[in-house]
Amino acid sequence: MEQQELVKLSDKQRELIEKLGVIMEKTGWSPASSRVHALLTVADRFELTFDEIREALNLSKSATSNALSFLQRLSVVEYITKPGDRKRYFRITADRVMDHLRERLKNIEELHQVLKEVIQQRTTKTVEYNEQLREDYSFCEFFVQKCKKIFQEWEKKKS
Amino acid sequence: MEQQELVKLSDKQRELIEKLGVIMEKTGWSPASSRVHALLTVADRFELTFDEIREALNLSKSATSNALSFLQRLSVVEYITKPGDRKRYFRITADRVMDHLRERLKNIEELHQVLKEVIQQRTTKTVEYNEQLREDYSFCEFFVQKCKKIFQEWEKKKS
DNA sequence: TTTTTGGTTCTGCAAATTGAGAACTAAAAA
DNA sequence: TTTTTAGTTCTCAATTTGCAGAACCAAAAA
Missing domain, CATH: 1.10.10.10 (Winged helix-like DNA-binding domain superfamily/Winged helix DNA-binding domain)
Known part of the structure; x- marks a missing residue:
């Protein structure tokens, strides 16, 4: 009681x-x-x-x-x-901020994947716009990769 | 018509x-x-x-x-x-992916700011947990700073 | 074996969000 | 001046979401 x-x-x-x-x-x-x-x-x-x-x-x-x-x-x-x-x-839970950000990075990876498909199906007539899309695509790739590095770097720093 | x-x-x-x-x-x-x-x-x-x-x-x-x-x-x-x-x-609009990510980074900056206040007001009794929080805080800082660098680096790469 | 504890699941309602359709508006065309 | 076009705003109905309260359940205690 x-x-x-x-x-x-x-x-x-x-x-x-x-x-x-x-x-x-x-x-x-x-x-x-x-x-x-x-x-x-x-x-x-x-x-x-x-x-x-x-x-x-x-x-x-x-x-x-x-x-x-x-x-x-x-x-x-x-x-x-x-x-x-x-x-x-x-x-x-410990490390929750990093894990949370990792989770959010997945959304960008999804976007990256779909952008690839979008680019593949696009008409070749809109040259400039397609270039823009490809740039978004590359940027996603660049960003995701860099972020993963950031996480690694942080983990190394801690240990 | x-x-x-x-x-x-x-x-x-x-x-x-x-x-x-x-x-x-x-x-x-x-x-x-x-x-x-x-x-x-x-x-x-x-x-x-x-x-x-x-x-x-x-x-x-x-x-x-x-x-x-x-x-x-x-x-x-x-x-x-x-x-x-x-x-x-x-x-x-061009550059929308990067701008979108910049926008989302602001959320993390907000979190960073509030974590600072949280740490300041915390009881000193929960030593280990406070350490964890400080680590989250530093990680936010680290991450935000690195992300900004990523954006800069990308912009340089483009030009 | 019944009761209590610590929680989960179900039912239903209230508030918020979303979007349809109609009324509206400002600028251009007739 | 009236009509048309291009879009905005208002009103309302349909979902959706979020949570309270009650019923429920399994394990431990009595």
């Missing part, structure tokens, strides 16, 4: 949750997922239980559960357990 | 419009905007009038108008006019 859990948040923390939340919403996450992620990022304890999260953000169980599944599917959040404790402790 | 305009699209072109469309929807564009953009990318003529666009995609005037305004606001699409012709000819 445990007493009421509580995650105390300062005004500054609440403000940061909103700011971070909006940034992640812009990348396509739902409001609830964005805020759960933000809460785990700013809270004083960085491992929070399901109920602590839902209480701190005033979410329903379903919203909390769905947000957590979503974030876990993206490998942005993981959970640990503690011996003799049935609860899960959710926390931000 | 001009005859019916027509933008002929092959099956392959229609397929590519859908593929490209989905990719752009993933970045947050509406279905209609994504398809207008895709049409302008794959059509044999790369400058199309309002009515050609709406007819080729079976859109309403309002959907066409809104999609075009949206794309013009992003500077992804522009229009030209021809002497003695009242119609506007819409087309894809």
